[in-house]
Amino acid sequence: MAKKIGRFLLVVLIVLALSEAVFAYRVSFAKTKILTSASDDNSYQLTVYMIGEPEWPFGATHCRFDLLHGRKRLIKHSFSIQDDGSAARESNFHVTWGEDHVMVVVSGSEQPDKEYVLNFDGTVGQ
Numbered sequence: 055m056a057k058k059i060g061r062f063l064l065v066v067l068i069v070l071a072l073s074e075a076v077f078a079y080r081v082s083f084a085k086t087k088i089l090t091s092a093s094d095d096n097s098y099q100l101t102v103y104m105i106g107e108p109e110w111p112f113g114a115t116h117c118r119f120d121l122l123h124g125r126k127r128l129i130k131h132s133f134s135i136q137d138d139g140s141a142a143r144e145s146n147f148h149v150t151w152g153e154d155h156v157m158v159v160v161s162g163s164e165q166p167d168k169e170y171v172l173n174f175d176g177t178v179g180q
Contacts, residue, residue: 088117088142091149093156098123098174100149100156104142105132112139121156121172128176137162 086104093099101120108115114134121129135146140163148159155173171179 085118086142089144089147089149091151091156093151098128098151098156100158100172102142102147102158108137108139108141110139115140115142115162117142117160119158119170119172121174123174128174129172129178131170131172131178133160133168133170135160135162136164138164 084106088102088104090099090101099122101122103118103120105116105118114136116132116134119129119131119133120127121131135142137146146161148161150157150159154175155171158170158172160168160170169180173179
């Protein structure tokens with residue numbers, strides 16, 4: 055009987071530990087795709103991800119730009135949005151494609167609009 059209780063408690067502890075690990079991953083590291091945009095000729099693709107969940111209770115939302123040319127990643131750029139603790143959404147971003155870059159204007163309720171220029175040579179300007 056004691057062995058059965060011991061095994062049961064071990065299983066419960068393992069389940070709790072795994073649940074905590076999954077929760078920690080989701081809150082801090084999970085990527086959520088917010089939007090994808092392609093250049094006019096479809097040779098470049100920009101994807102915006104939210105990383106983890108917004109800082110609690112009203113903190114920053116961490117995000118990332120991934121700019122691809124075909125299957126090759128040109129830019130992986132992290133940034134934050136100050137939007138009263140809200141999750142990132144498409145309306146936070148305005149994307150404009152140029153001949154040699156993509157410009158993204160990032161908006162948040164607690165910040166002025168911020169402009170990022172992601173150049174096709176792999177550099178990022180602001």
